[in-house]
Amino acid sequence: MSVHKLTKALETGRLRIYKMNGSISDPKSLCLTTADLRAIESRPVFQTLRALMTxxxxxxxxxxxxxxxxxxxxxxxxxxxxxxxxxxxxxxxDDITLARFNLLGVRKDADEFLESFDPARN
Structure with a gap:
């Protein structure tokens, strides 16, 4: 996928990217424990994410x-x-995890996946 198509998919809402566990460059943002998760559960973005996942x-x-x-x-x-x-x-x-959550395994790194992702088809 070209950067233009990826940008358009993000702008139109066909694709949403959520960074779940924070960033090592901002240690206070890290979600490492159940207490951390409970602290962010009430945030609107988390509620939106939970609804989208269903x-x-x-x-x-x-x-x-x-x-x-x-x-x-x-x-x-x-x-x-x-x-x-x-x-x-x-x-x-990983087969155990895939079966537990009924996920399809895709053997690619993040860049390869985003390059191959077509929001019109996916």
């Missing part, structure tokens, strides 16, 4: 899905929607 397809990129906080979010989503788990190195243990 009604929209999800692409998990850059997260192992092995922590309880993300698992809690993933439990509430529609499981028959063709959502994907993107990782450059899918390993056997």
């Amino acid at each position: 009604s929209s397809r999800v692409a998990v990129v850059g997260h192992s899905l092995r922590d309880g906080n993300m698992a809690e979010l993933m439990e509430d989503r529609n499981r028959n929607d063709g959502s994907v788990y993107v990782s450059p190195a899918l390993v056997d243990v």
Whole structure:
């Protein structure tokens, strides 16, 4: 996907990107514990995200899905929607996660995935 198409998809709402666990460059933004998750659950953006996860397809990129906080979010989503788990190195243990959340494994890194993503088709 060209940068133009990606930008247009973001502008029109066909694609939304949420950074879930904060940034190492801003340690106070990190969501590392259940207490951290509980502190952000009341924020409007979190409520929007939870609602979108129940009604929209999800692409998990850059997260192992092995922590309880993300698992809690993933439990509430529609499981028959063709959502994907993107990782450059899918390993056997990922099969357990994929089955648990009914996700399709996509062997790509984030850049490759976004390059191949077509919001009109996906």
